[in-house]
Amino acid sequence: MNDLTDLFQSVAGRVKPPVCVALGPPWPVANLVEAVAAPGTVCYQMDLHQADRVRDCLAEVGSGAEVVAKPDLWDLGPTFETVVFPAAAYADRELKIDMVEQAYHVLKPGGVLVSLSGYERDNQFAKWHKKVFGKCGQTPASKAGMAFWSVRGEDQKRRRHEVAFHAKLPDGPPMEVISRPGTFSYGRFDNGSRAMVEVADVRPGESVLDLGCGNGAVGCLLGGKVGPAGSVTFVDSNLRAVALAELNAAANNTPNPKFVTATRLEGLARRSFDVIVANPPYYAKSEITQLFVQGSRELLRPGGRYYIVTKLPTAVVPMIFQTFGDCSVIENRGYSVVMAGVGGPPPLAGGMIPRVV
Ligand SMILES: C[S@@+](CC[C@H](N)C(=O)[O-])C[C@H]1O[C@@H](n2cnc3c(N)ncnc32)[C@H](O)[C@@H]1O
Numbered sequence: 360m361n362d363l364t365d366l367f368q369s370v371a372g373r374v375k376p377p378v379c380v381a382l383g384p385p386w387p388v389a390n391l392v393e394a395v396a397a398p399g400t401v402c403y404q405m406d407l408h409q410a411d412r413v414r415d416c417l418a419e420v421g422s423g424a425e426v427v428a429k430p431d432l433w434d435l436g437p438t439f440e441t442v443v444f445p446a447a448a449y450a451d452r453e454l455k456i457d458m459v460e461q462a463y464h465v466l467k468p469g470g471v472l473v474s475l476s477g478y479e480r481d482n483q484f485a486k487w488h489k490k491v492f493g494k495c496g497q498t499p500a501s502k503a504g505m506a507f508w509s510v511r512g513e514d515q516k517r518r519r520h521e522v523a524f525h526a527k528l529p530d531g532p533p534m535e536v537i538s539r540p541g542t543f544s545y546g547r548f549d550n551g552s553r554a555m556v557e558v559a560d561v562r563p564g565e566s567v568l569d570l571g572c573g574n575g576a577v578g579c580l581l582g583g584k585v586g587p588a589g590s591v592t593f594v595d596s597n598l599r600a601v602a603l604a605e606l607n608a609a610a611n612n613t614p615n616p617k618f619v620t621a622t623r624l625e626g627l628a629r630r631s632f633d634v635i636v637a638n639p640p641y642y643a644k645s646e647i648t649q650l651f652v653q654g655s656r657e658l659l660r661p662g663g664r665y666y667i668v669t670k671l672p673t674a675v676v677p678m679i680f681q682t683f684g685d686c687s688v689i690e691n692r693g694y695s696v697v698m699a700g701v702g703g704p705p706p707l708a709g710g711m712i713p714r715v716v
Contacts, residue, residue: 362387363445363475364394366503370473373508375440379403379465381432381458383445389416391445392424400424403432405541406597408622430602432461440470448477453540457520459487466511477504522546526576531583534611536576542600543573552577552638554691555668564588565633570651571595575604577636582613590615596622624654632658637667645674652678665699
């Protein structure tokens with residue numbers, strides 16, 4: 360992403376403090392905060408890890424801007440004269456639409472939303488602005504991207520962007536799961552997660568950790584297996600994901616649910632889980648996968664079982680060997696589910712034969 364600061368200069372005259380910089384990658388956000396150069400600027404993020412990175416970049420440019428992490432932008436209340444939304448080109452379309460909607464509700468009447476798009480010719484943002492704000496101004500197409508602005512009018516009802524889908528285990532009831540933009544697998548149950556829950560051996564009364572829970576679909580499905588005497592803990596670094604997991608666990612009667620927001624597995628007790636299931640994000644040079652593997656071992660009880668799904672078994676298996684000493688792998692739905700145990704690899708659900716690598 361170009362850092363959008365040049366583009367911002369073309370609309371800087373429309374910006375009045377206090378300003379909220381909504382989402383955006385860490386360095387572009389820090390550079391924008393410098394360009395805004397106004398007291399009281401707040402940077403909104405929905406992921407704790409990303410929020411920490413924004414804080415680091417702000418510290419490097421010597422800015423004292425506050426970084427606030429919440430599930431929804433509109434949780435900040437109607438306190439800003441300007442919202443600047445640096446829309447990463449790779450951000451989901453649905454997340455962009457959601458931010459335009461939510462920005463309306465954090466602006467004071469007469470406040471301005473400025474969306475910055477890295478695309479040379481962006482023919483989407485004006486449409487989304489008009490739908491929510493009624494009118495939209497824009498800069499001409501240019502190599503630096505395009506800027507769009509709109510002024511907030513009267514109070515209007517919040518429109519929540521979300522999609523429900525159904526997920527089920529072969530031998531379980533269908534469950535309805537709500538998903539929202541900005542969290543993994545919007546509008547559908549991920550096939551990798553499906554491949555994992557289908558082979559995980561989970562028994563009544565056990566305590567399960569859904570590591571990197573996203574909307575919580577995996578934990579909700581396994582909640583049906585552990586039954587009322589069991590429990591499911593949901594953990595994610597994304598606050599919107601954890602809020603969704605709470606919603607979905609309540610709707611699906613997940614037994615004894617617990618919810619943790621964390622970036623380094625903090626807040627999870629050692630030796631407290633019988634089963635850990637993980638579908639980690641495969642970015643940041645496997646850094647999170649390493650965390651999800653290495654950090655898990657001490658969270659498992661003796662005899663505990665660990666499942667991780669991947670398309671890159673050659674990268675994951677060595678990590679598992681290093682941490683657990685042994686593992687087995689099963690191919691399901693085009694994914695590899697790597698399994699390990701504290702005290703040897705675990706048995707498989709449904710009598711499947713592992714392909715050991
Ligand atoms: C591939 S998604 C899987 C989501 C969910 N289990 C599913 O199947 O739909 C990976 C999840 O890990 C979360 N995550 C990334 N880094 C994390 C960290 N350091 N600690 C906890 N969760 C993290 C992401 O926010 C994301 O929800």
